[in-house]
Amino acid sequence: xxxxxxxxxxxxxxxxxxxxxxxxxxxxxxxxxxxxxxxxxxxxxxxxxxxxxxxxxxxxxxxxxxxxxxxxxxxxxxxxxxxxxxxxxxxxxxxxxxxxxxxxxxxxxxxxxxxxxxxxxxxxxxxxxxxxxxxxxxxxxxxxxxxxxxxxxxxxxxxxxxxxxxxxxxxxxxxxxxxxxxxxxxxxxxxxxxxxxxxxxxxxxxxxxxxxxxxxxxxxxxxxxxxxxxxxxxxxxxxxxxxxxxxxxxxxxxxxxxxxxxxxxxxxxxxxxxxxxxxxxxxxxxxxxxxxxxxxx
Numbered sequence: 369x370x371x372x373x374x375x376x377x378x379x380x381x382x383x384x385x386x387x388x389x390x391x392x393x394x395x396x397x398x399x400x401x402x403x404x405x406x407x408x409x410x411x412x413x414x415x416x417x418x419x420x421x422x423x424x425x426x427x428x429x430x431x432x433x434x435x436x437x438x439x440x441x442x443x444x445x446x447x448x449x450x451x452x453x454x455x456x457x458x459x460x461x462x463x464x465x466x467x468x469x470x471x472x473x474x475x476x477x478x479x480x481x482x483x484x485x486x487x488x489x490x491x492x493x494x495x496x497x498x499x500x501x502x503x504x505x506x507x508x509x510x511x512x513x514x515x516x517x518x519x520x521x522x523x524x525x526x527x528x529x530x531x532x533x534x535x536x537x538x539x540x541x542x543x544x545x546x547x548x549x550x551x552x553x554x555x556x557x558x559x560x561x562x563x564x565x566x567x568x569x570x571x572x573x574x575x576x577x578x579x580x581x582x583x584x585x586x587x588x589x590x591x592x593x594x595x596x597x598x599x600x601x602x603x604x605x606x607x608x609x610x611x612x613x614x615x616x617x618x619x620x621x622x623x624x625x626x627x628x629x630x631x632x633x634x635x636x637x638x639x640x641x642x643x644x645x646x647x648x649x650x651x652x653x654x655x656x657x658x659x660x661x662x663x664x665x
Contacts, residue, residue: 378645381415385642388625390430393615403427478527482553486522505553515555524572527656537569571611575651583609614653
């Protein structure tokens, strides 16, 4: 991190979550998945929360929106991409099990309505929790194609404002990896966007200056990094940081989802150490997941 930057602390705005994941700024509130409960929760900047719906999934599950405003939910262990209809019900948007029976993880919808989901891939090696991950793109009619493979524990994804680049966190490789996006949603020209040293990126988001914020569970912080790997800002937390997103009235609030990490075998429990924290930053959100004038689209 450059000498001009400083380590700062965030404010707690909500407590009592299990594991908060997949944060999105949508219609003036922060939406998140409360892993371990099946809940999708919306919370405002003062900490007032509301359970928006409960899905038939414990973990992992993640959310984003189509351009017409319909909510998408990845039900990871079921291998299904669900869509919420106008009556509030959930229907199958795509079946991912034909590509892999392993669990699916994160989602991002870009500005051209390409839906990217990661995870899946071949089975994990003995003693490992995850095998090499993949990225698939889902078309409007629910058909899907694999567009990337050999992702070292695929986690957060984000797309640049021009819809030309997808960035994915490869947690086990300790790096952010970029791809060019084709007109048909295909990914090409894979390259390292930033090597992160001893950090393990989880959820990510992009700001208007082209930097990426990433959450890091074992190191208990969120870090802002430029392409090439220069770390320019950091927010430390007293527990693992699972995901982050930019939102708020002007897009300059970094929301952090954090919880105490006790290992994969203890992710589903009665423990409620999950928090939502916030801190003001210098550059507003950009790209996808979207921040635009306080609404998702």
